[in-house]
Amino acid sequence: MNRLILLAVAPLLAIALVAPANADALADRQALMKDQGKTVGSITPIIKGEKPFDADAVKAALVHLNEDAQKIDVATLFPAGSDQGKTTVSPKIWEDNAGFVAAVAKYQKDAAAAAEANPTDLDSFKVVFNQVAENCASCHKAFRIKKD
Numbered sequence: 806m807n808r809l810i811l812l813a814v815a816p817l818l819a820i821a822l823v824a825p826a827n828a829d830a831l832a833d834r835q836a837l838m839k840d841q842g843k844t845v846g847s848i849t850p851i852i853k854g855e856k857p858f859d860a861d862a863v864k865a866a867l868v869h870l871n872e873d874a875q876k877i878d879v880a881t882l883f884p885a886g887s888d889q890g891k892t893t894v895s896p897k898i899w900e901d902n903a904g905f906v907a908a909v910a911k912y913q914k915d916a917a918a919a920a921e922a923n924p925t926d927l928d929s930f931k932v933v934f935n936q937v938a939e940n941c942a943s944c945h946k947a948f949r950i951k952k953d
């Protein structure tokens with residue numbers, strides 16, 4: 806019985822021992838990611854042609870996406886040991902931390918460029934948007950695990 810309790814508590818102790826500087830890293834990064842998902846969701850109908858192209862709405866979304874992108878600080882939001890709990894992070898984030906940092910940097914560069922671009926119609930918007938969105942997909946593929 807005692808052994809069972811110990812087994813159950815051990816992971817919690819491990820978390821406590823490597824308590825990251827930012828204890829809310831998990832909640833913070835998921836909130837940030839969710840916000841990005843919301844922003845993308847707000848412009849998806851335009852991409853799909855379900856809503857007319859709206860230069861102001863598109864610009865606002867791209868600027869907001871970039872603001873979120875620039876907030877991704879790997880050391881703060883993905884500290885070692887923050888892979889416990891309700892999360893879909895892949896251990897690869899820490900096994901290949903340089904690769905993850907590079908993926909974040911590329912995303913930030915593409916998001917900054919998109920925020921500067923002023924697409925004037927659906928076609929130019931699609932080009933700009935795809936350049937940003939491919940980062941979401943490729944990073945999730947490499948650094949996230951599927952959980953249902």
Ligand code: HEC
Pocket residue numbers: 831834835836838839841842845870891892893894895905908909912937938940941942944945948949
């Ligand atoms: C450099 C890597 C990277 C990029 C770029 C990236 N993400 Fe993520 N995203 C992650 C990781 C890692 C997680 C898992 C976080 C967790 O569960 O702790 C995640 C999780 C998410 C989630 C789920 C959040 C939750 O509540 O569990 C959403 C939604 C999301 N991302 C949307 C996006 C969108 C939209 C983009 C692009 C505009 C994007 N992400 C770009 C790495 C990335």
